[in-house]
Amino acid sequence: MKSLRDVPRKSIPLVTFNNVSFSWPGDKQNIISKCNFSINASGLWMIIGKNGSGKSTFLKLISGVLKPNSGIVNCSVCVGMVFQNPDHQILMPNCRSELLINTNQKFSNQESNKRIKFVLNQVGLTGFENRPIHTLSGGQKQRLAIACALISEKNLVLLDEPTALLDEASQIKVLKIIKQLTTDKINPLTALWITHRQEELNYADAVAEFNNGRLSEWQKPSKFQNN
Ligand SMILES: Nc1ncnc2c1ncn2[C@@H]1O[C@H](COP(=O)(O)OP(=O)(O)O)[C@@H](O)[C@H]1O
Ligand SMILES: [Mg+2]
Numbered sequence: 001m002k003s004l005r006d007v008p009r010k011s012i013p014l015v016t017f018n019n020v021s022f023s024w025p026g027d028k029q030n031i032i033s034k035c036n037f038s039i040n041a042s043g044l045w046m047i048i049g050k051n052g053s054g055k056s057t058f059l060k061l062i063s064g065v066l067k068p069n070s071g072i073v074n075c076s077v078c079v080g081m082v083f084q085n086p087d088h089q090i091l092m093p094n095c096r097s098e099l100l101i102n103t104n105q106k107f108s109n110q111e112s113n114k115r116i117k118f119v120l121n122q123v124g125l126t127g128f129e130n131r132p133i134h135t136l137s138g139g140q141k142q143r144l145a146i147a148c149a150l151i152s153e154k155n156l157v158l159l160d161e162p163t164a165l166l167d168e169a170s171q172i173k174v175l176k177i178i179k180q181l182t183t184d185k186i187n188p189l190t191a192l193w194i195t196h197r198q199e200e201l202n203y204a205d206a207v208a209e210f211n212n213g214r215l216s217e218w219q220k221p222s223k224f225q226n227n
Contacts (some may be wrong), residue, residue: 003154004115004187013040013074014156015191020071021213031057033213034071039156042188044179044203048195048224050129055194058156058210062192075156077190080149082159086141095120095136095144096129098143119147121153121178124207138171143177150181150189159193163200171200181204198224 015038022032031054039045049055060066063079083089092098099116107115120128123143128136138146142162149157160177163171181189182205193204201207206218 077155080154
């Protein structure tokens, strides 16, 4: 098995914001304010911003959980989410059953098993099919959450500070897995990674800063060193 997803055509943006503004009910100020951005290719895109600046709100606008007060959100692909705390998204008692509920029901048992094996291998959890969730480390749970996005054939994976609760070794492993997936020669993933950790930016293909409700231009990670 070479790949599960269709490769998005590069000329078509996967997601675009056009002057998007949003405020939470009761808030006078927009937390997202006339924000413009787009992602038009596979790779590892990172957004850095301070706590409370509106990064999670921004992701909810991309995924369609929230609708903007004004402006246009265009998202032409299937979006998967990986949250800061994997315990908030993993529902089932073991890896196989968690992946199974994220698998298209149309597949035979044999095909599903093949796909489960394939994605576990992709995230460095080979042979983990029957592992109970409670025996996994935080980093392993995050990699399982990534495998769930892969098996459900999401074209764009949004990761909301996925390493914030991890120790350094697990943090690096999760970063490396995503980097590997986004540089795959046959079917590279598109990932949008939110962080407030400067040291993670070195893994990115492009970095933008979220500040005052807006996203800066995409820049090379080196631009953000020693800031
Ligand atoms: N569910 C919510 N209801 C009302 N206000 C919210 C909600 N979630 C976030 N906010 C407000 O939006 C602001 C930005 O939150 P958030 O997008 O989570 O920031 P970040 O992810 O950058 O830390 C917060 O200061 C908070 O007041
Ligand atoms: Mg957040």
